[in-house]
Amino acid sequence: MAALAVAPLLLTFCTKSLIFLPADLQNIYMREAMKEKKTDLLQGTLDMLVLKALALGPMHGLGVSSRIAQITKGVFLVKPGSLFPALHRMEEAGWLTSSWGESENNRRAKYYRLTKAGQRQLKTETEDWQRISLAIANALQAS
Numbered sequence: 001m002a003a004l005a006v007a008p009l010l011l012t013f014c015t016k017s018l019i020f021l022p023a024d025l026q027n028i029y030m031r032e033a034m035k036e037k038k039t040d041l042l043q044g045t046l047d048m049l050v051l052k053a054l055a056l057g058p059m060h061g062l063g064v065s066s067r068i069a070q071i072t073k074g075v076f077l078v079k080p081g082s083l084f085p086a087l088h089r090m091e092e093a094g095w096l097t098s099s100w101g102e103s104e105n106n107r108r109a110k111y112y113r114l115t116k117a118g119q120r121q122l123k124t125e126t127e128d129w130q131r132i133s134l135a136i137a138n139a140l141q142a143s
Contacts, residue, residue: 046082060103061084061112095121
């Protein structure tokens with residue numbers, strides 16, 4: 001089965017050569033919006049994805065975001081405004097530790113790594129997710 005790429009919606013308009021009336025803009029926006037299927041993270045799913053991304057080893061914040069996009073085949077694109085508060089909250093919970101280091105492009109970056117508690121939390125959240133997703137799949141199959 002081929003993977004489908006999900007790209008963020010970006011609309012640009014050149015008003016010098018074309019004139020769009022409000023109704024035209026609305027029609028264009030609605031057509032494009034319907035093509036894109038927005039996927040929102042369920043409560044707690046971001047934590048599980050961050051923990052999973054860090055299970056492979058320490059990463060800086062933007063590396064975590066890239067890894068999540070990679071392992072979800074681009075379905076979940078985590079923005080810094082969501083990611084960094086989650087990383088901080090997870091560090092406060094004791095699931096992550098952090099240290100300053102140098103990134104690939106020689107910039108100072110905060111690197112995060114899983115703690116033993118974080119590994120246990122990933123295991124718990126993975127089991128919970130599998131149980132919940134099975135229950136939902138069963139509910140959708142019910143007649």
